[in-house]
Amino acid sequence: MEVGFLGLGIMGKAMAMNLLKHGFKVTVWNRTLSKCDELVEHGASVGETPAAVVKKCKYTIAMLSDPAAALSVVFDKDGVLEEVCAGKGYVDMSTVDAETSIKISEAIQSKGGHFLEAPVSGSKKPAEDGQLVILAAGEKALFEQAVPAFNVMGKKSFFLGPVGNGAKMKLVVNMIMGCMMNAFSEGLELASRSGLDPHTLLDVLDLGAIANPMFKLKGPTMINSNYAPAFPLKHQQKDMRLALALGDENALSMPIAAASNEAFKKARSLGLGDLDFSAVFEAVKLLKH
Numbered sequence: 444m445e446v447g448f449l450g451l452g453i454m455g456k457a458m459a460m461n462l463l464k465h466g467f468k469v470t471v472w473n474r475t476l477s478k479c480d481e482l483v484e485h486g487a488s489v490g491e492t493p494a495a496v497v498k499k500c501k502y503t504i505a506m507l508s509d510p511a512a513a514l515s516v517v518f519d520k521d522g523v524l525e526e527v528c529a530g531k532g533y534v535d536m537s538t539v540d541a542e543t544s545i546k547i548s549e550a551i552q553s554k555g556g557h558f559l560e561a562p563v564s565g566s567k568k569p570a571e572d573g574q575l576v577i578l579a580a581g582e583k584a585l586f587e588q589a590v591p592a593f594n595v596m597g598k599k600s601f602f603l604g605p606v607g608n609g610a611k612m613k614l615v616v617n618m619i620m621g622c623m624m625n626a627f628s629e630g631l632e633l634a635s636r637s638g639l640d641p642h643t644l645l646d647v648l649d650l651g652a653i654a655n656p657m658f659k660l661k662g663p664t665m666i667n668s669n670y671a672p673a674f675p676l677k678h679q680q681k682d683m684r685l686a687l688a689l690g691d692e693n694a695l696s697m698p699i700a701a702a703s704n705e706a707f708k709k710a711r712s713l714g715l716g717d718l719d720f721s722a723v724f725e726a727v728k729l730l731k732h
């Protein structure tokens with residue numbers, strides 16, 4: 444199966460690499476073209492523009508940073524829309540809002556193409572290990588055609604109905620995750636300030652009802668102030684912003700999410716946006732002084 448892949452950041456690179464390892468023919472494109480080199484060493488071809496990739500491939504996957512990037516790759520000059528036509532499928536796995544996804548879907552379908560949104564749960568390591576959770580919505584027939592690729596990139600794929608539902612599910616999940624990261628950061632700092640060993644706090648948490656993989660993975664690195672990016676903080680803040688907008692649309696008061704978003708914004712203003720989202724711990728420490 445020949446697939447195109449647009450966007451070779453932390454996630455896209457790992458996902459495209461998995462496709463190559465499992466025998467897919469992959470044609471890649473990235474805005475910064477040099478990021479294609481490693482994939483080429485593993486057998487990928489390069490398309491010079493998103494349009495060139497879509498022209499060559501029946502199916503094209505995108506994994507881009509945010510709504511602006513997702514829209515630009517489709518609608519700008521040399522973009523996806525120029526070559527989409529009947530029989531082509533476009534699968535956007537970026538985390539965006541439902542409105543963005545619907546806009547892209549309508550444009551692709553207006554040219555006779557097919558569209559699926561398929562954002563993912565799971566970060567750099569699950570992407571490398573093919574263990575993502577895929578939250579797809581849109582055209583069911585395209586979902587079924589994409590299953591072989593999803594099975595390589597992920598451990599479970601959900602089909603959630605009409606386009607927009609995948610984006611919404613992803614934003615709900617990441618809103619919860621962002622709130623948890625803030626509560627966890629406050630807890631770690633509270634333990635330290637009150638004379639407790641934060642490592643002991645991690646042991647206690649891990650044995651109780653709120654044990655979870657995120658605390659287990661991020662706790663030790665946060666205590667060591669190691670924020671090598673797996674999930675960049677700027678993307679977590681984007682997701683909080685988009686989730687709060689979804690709350691607005693549904694007249695839902697979300698004070699915990701709003702406070703967490705403020706902490707992520709503070710972290711961005713401190714220049715921590717390109718670090719891992721757990722670097723919000725640094726902002727939490729400052730805010731509590």
Ligand SMILES: NC(=O)C1=CN([C@@H]2O[C@H](COP(=O)(O)OP(=O)(O)OC[C@H]3O[C@@H](n4cnc5c(N)ncnc54)[C@H](OP(=O)(O)O)[C@@H]3O)[C@@H](O)[C@H]2O)C=CC1
Nearest residue numbers: 450451452453454474475507508512537538566673674678
């Ligand atoms: N990292 C994670 O743990 C997870 C991330 N996600 C989501 O997946 C998406 C990608 O995340 P991640 O790989 O971490 O992000 P990165 O920041 O590592 O990569 C972003 C990608 O988007 C491209 N890009 C940004 N702006 C534009 C633009 N205007 N036009 C074209 N390309 C653009 C970048 O190109 P360039 O290289 O040129 O900058 C790069 O390929 C995001 O939506 C994120 O929220 C979802 C689950 C987990």
Ligand SMILES: O=CCCC(=O)O
Nearest residue numbers: 538564565566617674
């Ligand atoms: O969007 C990023 C999600 C990161 C994760 O699920 O661990």
